[in-house]
Amino acid sequence: MASLNSALEISGLRKSYGGRSVISGIGFSVPVGACFGILGPNGAGKTTTLRCCLGLTPPDEGKILLGGHSIPDDACAARARVGVVPQFDNLDPDFTVNENLLVYSRYFGLKKPEMRRRIPGLLDFAGLTDKENARVEALSGGMKRRLTLARALVNDPDILFLDEPTTGLDPQARHLIWDRLKQLVAQGKTLILTTHFMEEAERLCERLIVLDHGQIVAEGNPHELIASQIEPNVIEIFGENAVAWAKARRALCQRLEIAGETAYFYCNDTTLVCEALDKERALHSLHRAANLEDVFIKLTGRELRD
Amino acid sequence: MSAHPSGKPGLPSAGLFSFGWIPVWRRNFLVWRKLAFPSLLGNLADPLIYMLGLGYGLGRMLPRISGVDYMQFLIAGMIVASAMNAATFESLYSAFSRMRTQKTWDAILVTPLSLDDVLAGELFWAASKSFLSGFSILLVISALGLSSLPLALWVLPIIFLTGFAFAAIGLVVCALAPSYDFFMYYFTLFITPMLMISGIFFPVENLPHSIYLVASWLPLSHAVRLVRPLLLGECPQDIVLHVAVLLGVTIVAFRVAVFLTRRRLLN
Incomplete structure (x- = not known):
């Protein structure tokens, strides 16, 4: 285990598809306990960066350390301590809310008695306590999003990746998610989120990078960036x-x-x-x-x- | 970046020889349990209707085939064919839904499990569906007094193995498919002709020699040649060869499926 002060450390990351460079040599580091934003227009390389961090795409060049684990070699071990909220919900439509959490926890090797104890807390956090036995298909968009967030927390992760967590939500649902994300930061978890809602980044992120054409075009605290750039x-x-x-x-x-x-x-x-x-x-x-x-x-x- | 023992450099893999497939299998099992009745009905009723319909209907017009009633002849074919169908449908349509439509695999891939675990889970699950299908047919025909126990019990592991072979091939096709329509090629160009020349409905010994030779390479023929004697209370010939072919197809096709699916999803 190295770099105890960084949840994520990236240097010299490059990735191209079919000769087209998607990430052209980026590096940044996310301190433990921070909420870190990755901003950028569509096609800037945000999702590819996340996929590289999770070991889902081997980079062409560069070093990635996630929670002290080298990625992609040690990605399975790293992912044991990581939660992911994907851009598009991929909950199991055949299962109830409860079953979604239970089945997902098995992928982390968690045992049923432990999950039986923990699930009520997760449901409470997601505001889904009375929906425990509802089928996923019957949930609203906001509820599905909250269930996805609860599912990302089944393994009590140290680091949480959120890929556009509030896209497609109404303002009420969005504010509720923001509130929960702030609670997670207060609990000491590290959040790494991509977004193109600037308000979201301004409210949540202590630090952020702006990606464009696979390169970092700005980095810093949102308020400092506003003061210095414009x-x-x-x-x-x-x-x-x-x-x-x-x-x-x-x-x-x-x-x-x-x-x-x-x-x-x-x-x-x-x-x-x-x-x-x-x-x-x-x-x-x-x-x-x-x-x-x-x-x-x-x-x-x-x-x-x- | 260090090379990994199996597969693409740097990407973690586990697969057939770890236990990572178990939670994936259990996920599919839980879905199946919710819909078990219609699913079993489909696995059981369809082959039984064919078997009884063709067996009694056609069988009454036919002389004895290879020394037995046509019904007796057909049972082995129907068990093997339904095992193949169960594994094929599961590894094509259902697996493709979980990969593309529902993005179930994407959700699993961000946990400590690897893509190899996911594919191994699908392989074991599709083979389990074959087993269920074969097992339920065997139950019915035993109740009808159409099989010779206890030798017929050896059919069960063979059915399982047949399921593995066709699940592995199915996962290759799934990895290549741009959409559901693609599966039609597989059925029309591979599954249906194979059904005709593998000794499911009629003996292949009388077919032209060239077709007979092609058939002897097909995994379905090997499964039939194991199952038919067992149901008639005889010990099959060339057991090692037939089992080796089914095992070999499973291992090679699964390796190919892993390679192709990695290329598709983890690039």
């Missing part, structure tokens, strides 16, 4: 001729971005833009603080990724 204020302007109006006043702020019919003024000081706006009746504007999404878009661009 102007603190944003004025969004839309309405008739907003774009032309804004382009003529480019000099009023540090940076101007245009996306479709909307202009974004990124400013250290908003006074000049606000004064100019006061004279315009036809324009609508929104004045807000810069957030992680602005950083993300600045780093990865506005064009669509499919």
Whole structure:
């Protein structure tokens, strides 16, 4: 066992498929007990990075240490102490909630009496206590997600991987998952999550990396990234001729971005833009603080990724 | 990265010779238990209807075949064919559902179990379904007085072995299949012709020599040549050869299935 302060350590990781490089030499380390985010547009290499970490894909180059185990050589031993919430639910539709947890625990070699003791706690954590005998098909999307989270905890893991844990959930369900993830961090577990909800990353992650085209384009604490990478204020302007109006006043702020019919003024000081706006009746504007999404878009661009 | 004893460098493997397959087998068993009645009915009723229908219907028009009633002749064929069918359906359609549609395998692959364990679990499970099918038919025909106990009990391990062989081949096909429709090729080009030339419905000794030669390479013929004498109360000939072929097919096909499935899922 090495590197007791790092739950996950990656260096020089490379992976390509059919000559196309998906991960081009990334390295980062996740401290024990942290909530660590991997952000990036579609196709940036997030899921491939996770698959490499779990020993599901052999990297072309690079070193991975997960919980002190070398991956992929020692992946089975590493996975014994790891839980995974996949991007798409793969619960067993033929089983009840209870059976899903019980059957899954067998894959970890856990015994039935022990699980009988632990399952009520897991169900309680997932808010599924009264659904114990419900079939998975009868659960709502949010409940399925919570069951998947409970299932990832059957082995009481030290490290939890979450691949877009709240995609497709309504705000209530999403907030409930966030609350549970914070509880897990408070219990001392290490969380590694991919997401493209910037709000999720901003709320949960102490540290994050932004991946694009298989490379790390930014790394740090979300609030520090906002402070260091981008102007603190944003004025969004839309309405008739907003774009032309804004382009003529480019000099009023540090940076101007245009996306479709909307202009974004990124400013250290908003006074000049606000004064100019006061004279315009036809324009609508929104004045807000810069957030992680602005950083993300600045780093990865506005064009669509499919 | 150090090379692993079996397979792709660096990817952990376990498989046939560890116990990792047991929880996978138990998962499938639990699903089956919930649907056991219709499943058993399908495994039992279908071959019995064929057997009784063809055995009595066709049998009344036929002379004795290889010295026995057609019904007596057909029973062995039906037991072996239903064992093959049970393992084939399980390792094609059911395994493919668990791999692709339900993503059951994906869920297992992030636990300490390896893909080899998953495949070994599917192999053992599909063979178990064969066993169940063969066992239930044997029960019925024994109750009808159509088998000669206790020698017929030796049929059970043979059925199990036949299940292993066809489960392993089925897992190869599953690993190659882009979709469910692909399985039609396997049935039409392999399973159905094999049913016709392996001595299931009629003796193969009278077939043209070239077909007879092809048939003697097919695993189904070897299973039939073991089961038929046992049901008639005789000791089969060339036991070692027939068992070796079924075992060999199992081991080779399973190795190929592991290789192909790893390439498909763990690249």
